[in-house]
Amino acid sequence: MKVTKLRAGAYRVALHGHSFTLEKLYGCKDWTLWNDKHQTEVHRAETKSGLLELMRTWSPEYTEREAQQTFCTYA
Secondary structure (H helix, E strand, O other), rough: OOOEEEEEOOEEEEEEEEEEEEEOOOOOOOEEEEEOOEEEEEEEOOOOOHHHHHHOOOOHHHHHHHOOOOOOOOO
């Protein structure tokens, strides 16, 4: 996993050959994880570290599925 800061409150996360954006949107208490391919929200958490810890458990197959999502399925 490689994490790169884009700007204040936004990070690019590369995992298993896929790219995601981790962002704390203005006025939102949670951090949001988006897949970069479809700009789809895939997860939310109260902390950035919580989302990164979750992503560390992802298998390559699960990462592929999250990267291909075209609509939010976790809510």
